[in-house]
Amino acid sequence: MTPDDTPDTTPEPRRNSSSSLRRALSILMYLAEDDGHPHGTSLTDLATGLQLSKSTVLRLLAPLRDTRLVDQDPENGHYRLGPQNALLGQVYLERLDIRRTASPLLHRLAQDAREAVHLVSFDPPEIVYIDKVESPQAVRMHSRVGGRQPAYCTATGKAFLAHAADEVLDTVIAAGLPARTPATITTPEDLRADLALIRERGYAIDDVENELDIRCVAAPAFNHAGAVVTAISISGPASRVTHERLPEIGHRVTETARELTELLGGVAPAS
Structure with a gap:
């Protein structure tokens, strides 16, 4: 036991198992913070950061260390995330179905915006529709799951390209940028x-750039590596998706994409 591991004698009230679980999980989240502890943190800093006594933190750390969710550096006694987290993350990602995960969000967005909503993947130089929720209104956008459109003139395609590597953008440009509308x-x-x-x-906005009389707004969802894994769009006739509505629609689709990013265990790049 390192000097920093010496328990204090601060009395603590009795905690139920639910409270203990939440506190143990807070240790994992604290050690996983982006701006925090790549080389681990001491017991004192961990207790201070979580506003817990050292004895409480040591008690909560015991099962986390047993399962290798937390490791302790043998030299300096600092605690850091253990290798079992990588296994859990890998299993989660392998079993993740983006379309099924996104489906409730897409249906809610279509109902709120009252326009067609698409979920797309990127196959440069094109995007591919992988899911669609129809507009509840009578006049609808003609598109189908499995259909393809150019990336450079669609909102979803530009949502991908805005965060793509230079060589990906160069590939799309090299494929040509013909005018599809004025x-x-x-x-x-x-x-x-x-x-x-x-x-x-x-x-991103497709301001009647891909089809006449169709305006579209899209936002990207990111994976655990900070790369765009899919994009969500709201599309409809320009008479309904007006310029005046773009900020409101942009907010709706961006918030939905942010929710999907969280469900995918993703992280958006710093702006």
């Missing part, structure tokens, strides 16, 4: 400028 962005310079705006704003 509003289509057709030069690499203008496309790069639009992608920079998307990163700043948080969502």
